[in-house]
Amino acid sequence: LRVAIHTPPCNPHIQLLSYMSENISLLPEKVEVIEGDALNARQKAQALFVGLGPPDLCVLTKDYTPGKLMLASKPQRFTYYHWILGMDSSSIYQITNYFDSLVTTQEKKGVARGAYTLASLHYISYNAFRKMDLHVEVCKPDNATTIYAVDGSGGRHEVDDSFWRQTYVCQMLRYINGPTRETRPLRMYHTLTDKAGEESRFLTMCAEFFQEAKTALVPAPTPRHTSDTEEEKAIMDTVDSSNNLLTTTLCYYFIRHHRYEPLISFLTNWRESEPNVAVPISGALVLDGDMEKARALLQAALVADETDPSIMLALVELSLKEIQGMPPTSASRETRLDEALKLALKATEAEPGATRGWWGLARVLVEMGRYEWALAAMNHAPELLDQDRVNKTANMDRIGVPQFSRLTTPTQISHDVMVDMQDEVKEFDSQNGEQALRLLSGASLSGDGKIVYELLSDIVSKVGWENLVRARERVLVRPAELERERSRTEKLSSAEVEQHMEAASKADTITESMSLEDNAISPPPVHNPDAGDDSHNKGIQNSPGLPPHHVRRLSAVDSQGEKKPQLKESKLSTVENAESADESSDSSADATPETSTQVASPLPTRLQLDESSVSPASDTASFEDVSLSPSQQREAALSPAVTRTPPPTPAEASAAEEAGPSSSSSASVETPVAVQYNTVATQTEPDAIDLEMGAFLLHHRRQTRTYATPPFTVEVYADSGAILDVPITNISQVLELAFHALFQDIKAFHIWKEEQKSVSAEAEQVVVHTAAKLNPERSSADWVRLAMVASRLKFREDAEMLYLLAGAYPIAWLGLLNLYAARGDIRNTIITASTVQKHYQEKHHIAQTHPDVITSVLRVMGYYGLQKVRTVQSGVAECHPVIPNILFDSVRWRSKGFDQ
Secondary structure (H helix, E strand, C coil): HHHHHHHCCCCHHHHCCCCCEEEEEECEEEEEECCCCHHHHHHHHHCCCCCCCCCCEEEEEEEECCCCCCCCCCCCCEEEEEEEECCCCCCCHHHHHHHHHHHHHHHEEEECCCEEEEEEEEEEEEEECCCCEEEEEEEEECCCEEEEECCCCCECCCCCCHHHHHHHHHHHHHHHHCCCCCCEEECCHHHHHHHHHHHHHHHHHHHHHHHHHHHCCCCCCCCCCCCCCCCHCCCCCCCCCCCHHHHHHHHHHHHHHCHHHHHHHHHHHHHHHHHHHHHHHHHHHHHHCCCCHHHHHHHHHHCCCCHHHHHHHHHHHHHHHHCCCCCCCCHHHHHHHHHHHHHHHHHHHHHHCCHHHHHHHHHHHHCHHHHHHHHHHHHHHHCCCCHHHHHHHHCCCCCCCEEEEECCCCCCCCCCCCHHHHHHHHHHHHCCCCCCCCHHHHHHCCCCCHHHHHHHHHHHHHCCHHHHHHHHHHHHHHHHHHHHHHHHHCCHHHHHHHHHHHHHHEEEEEEECCCCCCCCCCCCCCCCCCCCCCHHHHHHHHHCCCCCCCCCECCCCCCCCCCCCCCCCCCCCCCCCCHHHHHHHHCCCCCHHHHHHHHHHCCCCCEECCCCCCCCCCCHHEEEEEECCCHHHHHHHCCCCCCCCCCCCCCHHHHHHCCCHHHCCCCCCCCCCCCCCEEECCCCCCCCCHHHHEEEEECCCCCCCCCCCCCEEEEEEEECCEEEECCCCCCCCCHHHHHHHHHHHHHHHHHHHHHHHHHHHHCCCCCCCCHHHHHHCCCCHHHHHHHHHHHHHHHHHHHHHHHHHHHCCCCHHHHHHHHHEEEEEEHHHHHHHHHHHHHHHHHHHCCCCCHHHHHHHHHCCCCCCHHHHHHHHHHCCCCCHHHHHHHHHHHCCCCCCCCC
């Protein structure tokens, strides 16, 4: 209408062209099947909103008037909808201005097919503080407005000024977190970083509602609990001022641009009233390179609140960062690890139902070389029992996505870099290629699964794949099998017991293979480490890229003949050794019912470890280290070519029992450290321990209907080591999934190393590896998948080579960009960042700077300072103009290194 008013009346031809089409320039829209579907779907899903909620929803009503030549048509009304992120809608004026902008950008068309007139706008934005939707209705031609709030049950409420400001804060937080694939079409506004003064206004409102955020802006609950009873709420993850959605989103906003000073300045205002605010502040200080100040800040916060698990775990993470680069035998390293162990155990006691404490405990145990303990801690982390409820919850509509009949097609479509990044990832996932590489589980891991995968990968890099398989067998598989056997035999008569044990003995003779020679990638099998053959590791042993001598071998005695720390039975119980347990479980058909009854003890099988008589040295000392480069050490660790000693005969086992523990400690250097499993345990309540003397007793019991693991008891004595008492009745699904994903990645990586080695062996001289020479049938997507495997396994040199083999592929460029920035390669970072930015601008016509380009350039600037990066950038001829703009903005943002 506005365009028609400004059209000169003297030209009737132009008047005909001024009729509006249904399309809005640059903005595709979805057309509802039935009017009101979008509003109804959102209202139905509102009770299920989690976290900050979905993006803003905009519903437009357009009246259609048929043209003069369409006599059979009648006037109709259609409704269209799209989502919005980042728009400033802190007042009614902002929303009405947006409606006017849509009217002015409506595309024109001829009069033959009729005209579309924008009649009304319905704008909806979620207020996560009050768990309500803000509704604003604007009607043309006079912009009459109706404002109200709707709760999850459909009740209407009035809107005050505070409600507007809270909604604006939630809008900006959702914009910072980025879009989701389900909310398309999406229009994004980058006002927070581009508009002058907008950030200061946003932070002022964040400060106003900072106290409310720790109770209102709670992260989405993880599906670990079977219900939301008051009893279970008390043991869920604690949400406070350090980890609510407002704090974590602000930390992401500042840290992605390396803006540590502004983040510290904002959070310092609440240090006195909220001690746990020291956690994000200390994280920023560590990234800024000031670990001493970070430790002092956290220790002062822990004095103010001794029971806060967030502060304890922050100190654990800080200790793990401080020991990086320390000699393995240094006293400072042992002191930091002992302190971290005590804090991690106290955190698990304070939050037994939260996983973050168990992951922190597992990280500490891995660094201490207690790999069996680490596996037990990972296995004991809480997980949901009711898998059906998990699947049902995952399929719920938590956004309110309605059905639509079609999508409008404007002449030009506006592209946003963040939206196109998601589209490229989706396109990459659908690319054809090798079946084994497409189905790798490691690429889809997230959350707890990704954390466990990284922990298992660290163990493999230290002791090798085969030793991880052995530890899994000793700590998880065999105790769980014995416990299941005990449960079954309890329900059988004496005659049935003998028959059942005979069948079990026959089944134990079948060992599933984990050979890496097969092309198909199978789940990790249950392997008996005492088996005589080594067939399940032939594929890795025969890998040309990994010589057998590049292996750390497990030994019970060091080169000087001194005894290494051994795992022995706990003093609190009567324990049978592992050999007798194996004999009982693997007995033949002539086994007596009494023998079977002895295996099926009335108490669950436990992994017990007593270190009261050993030195505090790490288990890593029991491995023979080879002087190799870091990359060679990781390759050698992945090779499981470890010589295995055959299991003792029954006569030798009996002789060892009669000789006592002193005889068993003088085992061969190739004998793996034994773990003793008890079948009859006498549980006694330990005496109280004086906390002032540095001793801790952490004991808690958990509901079996909620958790998949039984009680877990840990006793830690500062002066005499520790006792770990873990009943193992089953294996965590998260741990098994991560173990399987790691096995798949290792197998895929070794196949690639064989290809590389075979090509190098055929050539008489050094050749440059190309994709055509290595494997001409492999697609660019498969080379990228292999590069991602190498990155997950931390083989960065191989990852760089594989990304380069992928050729001109956007995801490969992004992978190279992150690798170059991580190692501080300024020149290659600038060249690759320019390539990425040029690709998105030319192909997608995007004006915004790619977020990975900004992060990478600022990262190398934090390493060397602004002046050195400018010097290198001036010598790069193909540098994109956006790179100097990033360096200029870094001064305004006060990013790390801007003043150097």
